[in-house]
Amino acid sequence: MRTDIFARLDREPEPPKIEAPRMSRHRAALFGGTLAFYLAIVFAVLVTSWLVALDWKVMLFRPYQQWPELHAFLDYYVVLGQRGPTAVMVACWLGWRSWRQHTLRPLLVLGTALLLLNVTVGAVKLGLGRLGPHYATQIGSAEMFAGGDIFPSGHTANAVVTWGILAYLATTPRARRYLSAVSATVSLGVGLTTVYIGTHWLSDVLLGWAAGLLILLALPWFEPLIARTESWIFDLREQWREHRRAGRAAPAPAAGGTPEPVLLPQSIATEGAAVTPVTAEGAAVTPGTGAPAAGHLAAGVRGRAHHVPTVCPERPGAAPTGARRPPSHPDHGPCCSTTGPAARPMTGG
Numbered sequence: 001m002r003t004d005i006f007a008r009l010d011r012e013p014e015p016p017k018i019e020a021p022r023m024s025r026h027r028a029a030l031f032g033g034t035l036a037f038y039l040a041i042v043f044a045v046l047v048t049s050w051l052v053a054l055d056w057k058v059m060l061f062r063p064y065q066q067w068p069e070l071h072a073f074l075d076y077y078v079v080l081g082q083r084g085p086t087a088v089m090v091a092c093w094l095g096w097r098s099w100r101q102h103t104l105r106p107l108l109v110l111g112t113a114l115l116l117l118n119v120t121v122g123a124v125k126l127g128l129g130r131l132g133p134h135y136a137t138q139i140g141s142a143e144m145f146a147g148g149d150i151f152p153s154g155h156t157a158n159a160v161v162t163w164g165i166l167a168y169l170a171t172t173p174r175a176r177r178y179l180s181a182v183s184a185t186v187s188l189g190v191g192l193t194t195v196y197i198g199t200h201w202l203s204d205v206l207l208g209w210a211a212g213l214l215i216l217l218a219l220p221w222f223e224p225l226i227a228r229t230e231s232w233i234f235d236l237r238e239q240w241r242e243h244r245r246a247g248r249a250a251p252a253p254a255a256g257g258t259p260e261p262v263l264l265p266q267s268i269a270t271e272g273a274a275v276t277p278v279t280a281e282g283a284a285v286t287p288g289t290g291a292p293a294a295g296h297l298a299a300g301v302r303g304r305a306h307h308v309p310t311v312c313p314e315r316p317g318a319a320p321t322g323a324r325r326p327p328s329h330p331d332h333g334p335c336c337s338t339t340g341p342a343a344r345p346m347t348g349g
Contacts, residue, residue, distance in 0.1 A: 020105070020220070020223040020226075020227070021168070021219070021220045021223070022220050022223075023220040023221055027217055027220065030217055031214065031217040031218060034210055034213050034214050034217060035214060037210050038207065038210040038211065038214060041203060041206050041207045041210065042124075042128075042207065044203070045130075045142050045144065045151070045203050046142065046144065048140075048141070048142045051202075051203050052140070052141075052142045052203070053140065054202060054203075055133075055201040055202050055203050056139060056140060058195060058201075058202050059133040059136070059198065059201065062198070063195065063196045063198075064196055064197050064198060067196075070196070071197070074193045074196055074197065075197070077189065077190070077193055078155060078190060078193045078194060078197070080159060080163075080186055080189075080190055081155035081156060081158050081159040081187075081190035081191075081193075081194070082155065082158070083114075083154070083158045083162075086158065086159070086162040086163070087110075087114060087162060090110060090162050090163070090165060090166065091107065091110060093166075094106035094107050094109075094110050094165075094169070095107060097169070103230065104230045104233060104234075105169075105226060105227075105230060106169050108226045108229055108230060109165060109168070109169060109219065109226060110165055112219065112222050112225075112226060113161050113162075113165055113215055113216070113219060114161070114162075116215045116218070117157060117158060117161050117211075117212070117215055120211065120214075120215070121152060121154055121157050121208075121211050124151070124152060124211070125149040125150070125151065125152070125154070126149060128144055128145065128151050129144065129145045129146055129147050129148050129149070130142070130143050130144050130145075130146065130148045130149075130150055130151035130201075130204075131143040131146045131147070131148035131150070132148060132150040132199060132200065132201070133198050133199070133200070133201060134198060134199070135148065150199070150200055150201075150204055151201070151203070151204050151207060152204055152205075152207035152208040152210075152211050153191060153194055153200045153204040153205045153207065153208030154208065155190055155191070155194050155199075155200070155208070156187060156190055156191035156194065156200075156204075156205050156208030156209055156212065157208040157209070157211040157212040157215075158212070159183075159186055159187035159190040159191070159212070160183070160187040160208070160209060160211075160212025160213055160215075160216065161212045161215050161216060163182065163183035163186045163187060164180075164183045164187070164212065164213075164216045165216075166179045166182075166183060167179035167180040167182075167183050168216055168219060187209065187212065188209075191205035191208060191209060192205070
């Protein structure tokens with residue numbers, strides 16, 4: 001009994017086509033509300049409102065000093081929000097899903113989400129230029145436009161997008177609920193961990209949650225582009241396969257480049273004629289070598305080695321083709337003549 005998992009999976013039927021989510025009214029309303037929350041946080045930080053004062057209170061509280069026993073564990077836990085390790089782990093799982101479902105959609109959705117994350121979050125980070133808590137210069141200041149790159153929190157936004165993709169690509173409502181709860185828990189923990197170790201302000205984490213959720217909610221708008229990209233990749237694969245099959249079916253050229261001899265059809269030969277193979281260009285070919293004979297030897301003219309005797313079909317008892325016969329003399333008559341040469345007189349008779 002075979003236990004090879006790959007052989008068993010190859011025998012499984014192809015799963016039905018999975019419908020991509022659409023931008024429903026409910027999703028559009030969530031997107032609009034999240035966008036308003038995002039803009040409100042940016043405005044509150046820019047005007048140095050109560051949210052900035054809260055940031056300073058949490059930072060001066062120094063949670064990593066209040067609960068130092070958690071520091072060792074949270075240093076590893078925050079890796080769940082780093083882009084490199086999480087992207088590799090999720091890409092491996094979605095690659096397995098793509099192979100099982102015979103589709104590239106899971107990997108293309110992940111690539112699209114990460115591209116949107118890098119563009120949107122990176123642009124806001126560099127545009128606002130906020131400094132982190134460890135590099136703050138003035139108490140109570142928002143530390144904006146100072147050359148920093150921590151607003152919004154990249155760890156938090158990456159955790160929301162990377163782990164939220166699993167829920168977005170779930171194929172059943174039950175799996176979607178469970179994966180949504182898991183991704184929310186992981187992203188919430190990653191955001192609070194960055195506040196605990198002092199690498200981000202609290203407002204950075206709030207904006208990171210909003211930024212990641214906006215990307216997940218906007219993915220249905222990119223589904224048509226993802227479908228066209230998948231179709232284009234499969235078309236390229238088929239063209240490549242056809243090209244390979246055509247290359248294998250092409251005949252191989254003759255070795256050495258020697259022209260193949262062309263044998264002319266044998267007709268009833270005249271006296272002393274011989275059939276000699278010739279090439280397509282009309283050059284005589286030396287038997288057994290495949291090379292053109294020097295000087296284009298004519299049939300039955302030069303040498304007995306190139307003379308092929310002709311057998312007359314009318315003469316009874318004619319020797320079979322290829323039998324040894326004495327060469328005919330040019331003075332003799334045709335081989336098919338009924339009157340042979342004159343009898344030689346016997347001496348002494």
